[in-house]
Amino acid sequence: MRSDVLVVGAGPAGLALAAALCEAGLRVTGVSPADPAAPWPNTYGIWEDELPSAELAAMLQHRWTDCVAYAAGEELRLDRVYGLLDNPQLQAHLLAKCERGAMRWHQQPAGRGMAHHATHSSVTVGDGTVLTARVVVDASGHKPVFVQRPPLGQIAYQAAYGVVGAFTQPPVRAGRLVLMDYRADHLDAAERQQEPATFLYAMDLGGGRYFVEETSLAHAPAVPFDLLKQRLHRRLAHLGCAVTGVDHEEFCLFPMNMPIPYLDQLVLGYGGAASMVHPASGYQVGAALRNAPVVARALAEALNKPDASPARVAKAGWRALWPAERLRKHRLYLFGLQTLLSFDQVQLQHFFAAFFHLPRKYWGGYLSNTLTMPEILQSMTGLLFAAPMDVRRGLLGAALRHPLLFVRAATGLG
Ligand SMILES: Cc1cc2nc3c(=O)[nH]c(=O)nc-3n(C[C@H](O)[C@H](O)[C@H](O)COP(=O)(O)OP(=O)(O)OC[C@H]3O[C@@H](n4cnc5c(N)ncnc54)[C@H](O)[C@@H]3O)c2cc1C
Numbered sequence: 001m002r003s004d005v006l007v008v009g010a011g012p013a014g015l016a017l018a019a020a021l022c023e024a025g026l027r028v029t030g031v032s033p034a035d036p037a038a039p040w041p042n043t044y045g046i047w048e049d050e051l052p053s054a055e056l057a058a059m060l061q062h063r064w065t066d067c068v069a070y071a072a073g074e075e076l077r078l079d080r081v082y083g084l085l086d087n088p089q090l091q092a093h094l095l096a097k098c099e100r101g102a103m104r105w106h107q108q109p110a111g112r113g114m115a116h117h118a119t120h121s122s123v124t125v126g127d128g129t130v131l132t133a134r135v136v137v138d139a140s141g142h143k144p145v146f147v148q149r150p151p152l153g154q155i156a157y158q159a160a161y162g163v164v165g166a167f168t169q170p171p172v173r174a175g176r177l178v179l180m181d182y183r184a185d186h187l188d189a190a191e192r193q194q195e196p197a198t199f200l201y202a203m204d205l206g207g208g209r210y211f212v213e214e215t216s217l218a219h220a221p222a223v224p225f226d227l228l229k230q231r232l233h234r235r236l237a238h239l240g241c242a243v244t245g246v247d248h249e250e251f252c253l254f255p256m257n258m259p260i261p262y263l264d265q266l267v268l269g270y271g272g273a274a275s276m277v278h279p280a281s282g283y284q285v286g287a288a289l290r291n292a293p294v295v296a297r298a299l300a301e302a303l304n305k306p307d308a309s310p311a312r313v314a315k316a317g318w319r320a321l322w323p324a325e326r327l328r329k330h331r332l333y334l335f336g337l338q339t340l341l342s343f344d345q346v347q348l349q350h351f352f353a354a355f356f357h358l359p360r361k362y363w364g365g366y367l368s369n370t371l372t373m374p375e376i377l378q379s380m381t382g383l384l385f386a387a388p389m390d391v392r393r394g395l396l397g398a399a400l401r402h403p404l405l406f407v408r409a410a411t412g413l414g
Pocket residue numbers: 008009010011012013014031032033034042043044045046108109110111139140141142145250251252253254270271272273282283284285286
């Protein structure tokens with residue numbers, strides 16, 4: 001039996017959408033090289049208020065109300081609850097929804113071929129089986145199997161090296177989450193001026209265990225893992241502690257500014273494949289969970305129409321995922337990222353200190369992509385007035401170096 005939707009990939013994006021499609025009453029098939037229940041390898045952090053329902057808010061394995069950042073010599077209190085997702089619980093929750101919708105999974109890689117016809121598309125998987133569906137969703141991550149994008153420009157990567165484990169001394173205060181610690185006293189002057197800035201992301205996991213991660217928010221080319229690892233250990237030594245036992249090492253690398261895919265292609269993207277990473281933070285899982293029901297509804301409606309074709313259904317999906325307002329905001333975020341890429345250590349610290357001094361509605365809404373365009377412009381103007389001269393000069397410099405990006409971001413045109 002031909003399914004309505006074929007979902008490629010079983011990461012957070014693929015599973016979130018597959019579950020929502022099943023809930024919308026569609027017949028769904030999935031394809032993944034590994035068992036979709038195999039544990040996701042990454043540690044996913046999220047602001048609690050980004051989880052769209054109480055049901056999903058129950059999927060946090062840790063919650064922190066004591067959240068801080070350090071920048072420009074200040075400890076900045078972040079009045080917002082942060083959590084770490086309980087991956088196995090979230091996966092089981094989403095897979096249970098898939099099961100209730102009688103979804104079938106093929107444990108094969110997709111990619112040996114794809115063809116589009118008037119009423120359906122077909123995908124050939126690793127063992128040569130041809131799967132057909134009325135529309136295909138590619139959720140295979142940041143290097144998608146099928147989704148096409150305009151030529152890539154200079155890609156900036158978020159890179160991080162982290163350790164979950166035990167330490168000689170607590171690296172962070174009991175019960176605390178440090179979202180970003182940009183203090184750089186452990187580096188010499190040349191390193192601070194010439195090398196890319198990195199920060200510590202750290203949290204108390206309880207029971208004497210901590211997660212510490214040295215992170216480069218965005219850099220082109222990516223900051224190498226060796227440097228991040230060395231920086232982490234130097235920072236820990238400066239804090240007076242060292243790692244005594246490692247439960248898990250995390251190597252994090254993903255693109256922050258991938259171009260938006262072509263929105264007229266016959267396959268729909270979702271998650272990393274659809275460039276859904278927020279260019280200001282690198283976060284995406286919250287957006288994948290929040291948007292899944294919206295995109296599922298759009299696909300269900302389009303599939304119900306008598307003239308449904310892969311092209312029409314995929315178009316409805318792209319429109320739900322990237323409506324005009326979200327595209328405009330994305331351009332603004334890209335300009336913001338381009339500006340941050342040109343900042344040195346000191347400017348970055350000044351920027352983030354001013355950013356986290358904005359009312360929570362603004363900094364929180366900017367990071368979670370919940371502000372309207374006028375609200376974003378208002379918050380950025382407020383930040384510019386509050387920020388020191390070097391940040392204003394940096395922004396002006398970025399506008400002059402990237403005039404097209406700036407005009408498109410500021411006007412929403414193009
Ligand atoms: C180490 C790390 C930490 C991160 N931390 C956070 C965080 O804290 N919060 C946050 O919001 N974001 C975080 N991100 C960013 C982003 O949210 C993740 O990259 C997220 O995993 C992307 O989800 P995805 O489902 O789009 O892609 P992926 O998680 O990459 O999943 C893609 C899926 O597609 C499958 N696949 C690949 N090729 C094929 C094929 N040929 N056929 C079928 N299936 C295929 C893969 O097996 C996989 O199951 C992090 C990223 C990394 C790398």
